[in-house]
Amino acid sequence: MGRGGENYGKRENAGAASSKQETFPAWARDVKQCEEKYQVNRELGLPSAEVEKRRQIYGLNELLKHEPTSIFQLLLEQFNDTLVRVLLAAAIISFVLAWYDGEGRGEKEITAFVEPLVIFLILIVNAIVGIWQESSAEKALEALKEIQSEHADVIRDGKKVSSLPAKELVPGDIVELRVGDKVPADMRVLSLISSTVRVEQGSLTGESEAVSKTVKVVPENSDIQGKKCMVFAGTTMVNGNCICLVTEIGMNTEIGKVHSQIHEASQSDTDTPLKKKLNEFGEVLTLIIGMICILVWLINVKYFLSWEYVDGWPTNFKFSFEKCTYYFEIAVALAVAAIPEGLPAVITTCLALGTRKMAQKNALVRKLPSVETLGCTTVICSDKTGTLTTNQMAVSKLVAIGSRSGTLRSFDVEGTTYDPFDGKILGWPVDGMDANLEMIAKISAVCNDAGVEQSGRHYVAIGMPTEAALKVLVEKMELPEKYASSSAPGDPRRCCQVWNKMVQRIATLEFDRDRKSMGVIINSSSGNKSLLVKGAVENLLERSSFIQLLDGSTVELDKYSKDLILQVLREMSTDALRCLGFAYKEELPEFATYNSDEDHPAHQLLLNPSNYSSIESNLIFVGLVGLRDPPRKEVRQAIEDCKAAGIRVMVITGDNKNTAEAICREIGVFGYREDITSRSLTGKEFMDHPDQRNHLRQNGGLLFSRAEPRHKQEIVRLLKQDGEVVAMTGDGVNDAPALKLADIGVAMGITGTEVAKEASDMVLADDNFSTIVAAVGEGRSIYDNMKAFIRYMISSNIGEVASIFLTAALGIPEGMIPVQLLWVNLVTDGPPATALGFNPQDTDIMKKPPRRSNDSLITAWILFRYLVIGSYVGLATVGVFIIWYTHNTFMGIDLSGDGHSLVTYSQLSNWDKCPSWVNFTASPFTAGPQVFNFDTNPCDYFRSGKIKASTLSLSVLVSIEMFNSLNALSEDGSLLTMPPWINPWLLLAMSISFGLHFLILYVPFLAQVFGIVPLSHNEWLLVLAVAFPVILIDEVLKCIGRCTTGPRYSPATISIKHKAE
Secondary structure, eight states: OOOBGGGGGGSOHHHHHHHHHHOOOGGGSOHHHHHHHTTOOTTTOBOHHHHHHHHHHHOBSSOOOOOOOOHHHHHHHTTOSHHHHHHHHHHHHHHHHHHHHHHHHTOOOHHHHHHHHHHHHHHHHHHHHHHHHHHGGGHHHHHHHHTSOOEEEEEETTEEEEEEEGGGOOTTOEEEEOTTOBOOSEEEEEEESSSOOEEEOHHHHOOSSOEEOOSSOOOTTOOGGGOTTEEOTTOEEEEOOEEEEEEEOGGGSHHHHHHHHHHHHHHTOOOOHHHHHHHHHHHHHHHHHHHHHHHHHHHHHHHHEEEEEETTEEEEEEEOHHHHHHHHHHHHHHHHHHSOTTHHHHHHHHHHHHHHHHHHTTEEESSTHHHHHHTTOOEEEEOIIIIIBOSSOEEEEEEEEOSSTTOEEEEEBOOSSSOTTSOOBTTOOTTOOOHHHHHHHHHHHHSOOOEEEEETTEEEEESOHHHHHHHHHHHHHOOOHHHHTTSOTTOTTHHHHHHHHHEEEEEEEOOOTTTOEEEEEEEETTSOEEEEEEEOHHHHHHTEEEEEOTTSOEEEOOHHHHHHHHHHHHHHHHTTOEEEEEEEEOOOGGGTTOSSOTTSHHHHHHHOGGGHHHHTOSEEEEEEEEEEOOBOTTHHHHHHHHHHTTOEEEEEOSSOHHHHHHHHHHHTSSOTTOOOTTTEEEHHHHHTOTTHHHHHTOSSOEEEESOOHHHHHHHHHHHHHTTOOEEEEEOSGGGHHHHHHSSEEEEESSSOOHHHHHHOSEEETTOOHHHHHHHHHHHHHHHHHHHHHHHHHHHHHHHHHHHHHHHHHHTOOOSSOHHHHHHIIIIISHHHHHHGGGOOOOTTGGGSOOOOTTOOSSOHHHHHHHHHHHHHHHHHHHHHHHHHHHOSEETTEEOGGGOOOOOOHHHHHTGGGGGGOTTOOOOOEEETTEEEOOSSOGGGGGTGGGHHHHHHHHHHHHHHHHHHHHHTTOSSOOTTTSOGGGSHHHHHHHHHHHHHHHHHHHSHHHHHHHTOOOOOHHHHHHHHHHHTHHHHHHHHHHHHHHHHHOOSSOOTTSOOOOOOO
């Protein structure tokens, strides 16, 4: 066991594997058998020599430290992405070509290296972000170690060793636990020193209340919640003290098993739906790029490779390395054009903006990709305690005695928190409290060791949650009018303080599991002693002889009154209320002169808990209350929203079945009268179910109670295997493995343990289930917006590819160089693409079924549309290049103002043969302040002289992409129904992009870097005239789409099917 530290290797794998078979069921064996098994005497403890022997066998009591993934390995994993690999190849080739060109000319211009350096920079930033995200995965395991105890009080060699480092414990050690101690290992309770021992183990088991411990054996097949004679590592003692025997340490403790499960779950992380689609898109894109590059080379092979045919065989091959390199550069430019380099940055920006929106709704996203995954969530597996409920005990019903025997009064109590001002008591007497209600308030306030304090904006319980809820009830009951003036109004504890000031507690009869009650002996201001008791209703009724009526008088407790109270008790228990009764006793002859004096004879009675039942006899019963951990007010509506959105809700809790079923009915997971026999199982029943998959496929909600960590993991695993996208909520240590395994792990921010938070993808700042539902809606909206900008960027890239392909196919000079395309992809396209992420959320977004995680990012129709748009972009950019060379006017726009020479299309497409042309001359032309002269070599008109035509092509490309961003506002909606100003951020982004383009045009240094020149007024008119039709073309295509295929979205009536096996 405990394969921790340096001794881990000393136990062979066989030993580790057999440990499960050899586990000793200490909970099912009596104390004597346990001592014999571990060869220890509880009075003497283990001898030091035996401790060393056992440490050699079992190792240290600490959790195993897994080797973290190395930085180098994480770095390599960042390049396990098709798009990234293509981008890397393009960058390397660009760098080599830039270096080669520089060597050939004897100089290395910095402009030649801009393209590869920018691509490398993108890849480096992408890798850093990826490494940072993945390295955070180990933090959940580190947080788990924080909840381990550091010290323990141990008996060894017949002596008590205080504050022994907990990691030195071995199986067989005898440990003493006191209130407030953190349990250092899994241990068998040997004896109770106090009358009761309670342990808060909710973070490990999911139980909503502290659990009483016993020394009695339980069945061997008991689940973790049923092992009442065991205490578990990492849990906390909240009441009493006891002697325990260490049975398991380190990795074999329950918390050690959770540690293993977290590590196992972290190894099975899967890509988000969007990443899968982008990877698929990258693979298709790689194939297309490869084919087009080969096609471009084949089209242009005649320019760098020629031969003659002799006797039918090709001979006299002539190869031009310079031209071959030139067309290779065109192929690289094609790759740069085809890859949306800015897409990773834009997606990251959009997700980051989405996290800010979610943070405003109290959903704190820890991992960016989970924002998108939320949008296709099909199943939410929710913990009950603290998520669907408040995790704060509250009184919901108060039952008092009526005006005569055999009558009862019932009051519903509002409020779901420890806030005394949260809600009121319905039907409260208008003339104030009567004597019977006063006594209930007095007992609730005085027979109580808890308190309520304000912590920030919340009220928290100090002590037992049940007792804290009674204190809150007292405040809601207010004070009788005769005492009201003695308290400060507005003080949340004023009523309890008044009741406690009126009496003096002189003795406490502690709660124990046999009599199931707690009593206090008080001394009133008149000097009379009385006993106030609260506890289990049945037990108090057995020890009560009278009941107190409304006016304060007492009558004998007859059978009818007793049966009536028991009937109300059964009804309240059916509603999953935890019931507490109240009683008192005024005649205490043994304690008449007792005043906490240890020498008083009555003090001896108090030292022996077996006397408490006789002291608490002949009681006067006054009433009872029903308490529960109430559901949050917003949850019922959130469940309804989930149903409307096609999301199934499954409740998985460690709490008992009846309580969980009652809560599920109340919040709408089940109907009030619905037969849920097949829908509500314990974790153990589910694991034994013959057809687990079909059970999980049932429509509607499901409940799993008494669930252990392994049960939660198995449910999540099966759902994921069945194609579901699973969001899992939780707050405890026991939830961490399932949180890690789920597609979206959602932890609670207020009540959640650090372990759960570190294992999660998202943290709820308000611990509210309805926040998850709001986050799902936001995730859907973000995905729709991401689809918009992905469509926009891809259509733009198709246009760039078409432009380069047409340039190569027509044989005209290269219109745009790679650095210009990179500028367009990264900078000019960036702002509009990001702004599309601000598109407003559809009003019916949560009335549509969740999209399937394998739905296409781009449908066949959308691809066709953007092939058409892309073809127009290619024609427009190449066309404006040709127009400048071949026309003085176009569409009435005069282009002759710069004085450039006109050539025929035939000359332009055969520009490489220019040296052989006779008497070819080219006139000088102006571009802003510059004059381009070609006296020395007229053929330079097609090389350096193409700078104006190239600028026109780039400007047309930028303008078309700005107009195209308006097309991307809606997949099918016309700009007439969804005008541009519906998203003002997009208009601002277009302005920024045009501004950046003007910047590189009109700042001389930047114009030189990008190989462009300023344009005149008429030339800008030409640019806009050529670019604007892209809006008209897409409007026609959208209209055809609406008319022929109807709405793009599936109607909400379509059910979400399960994959057939």
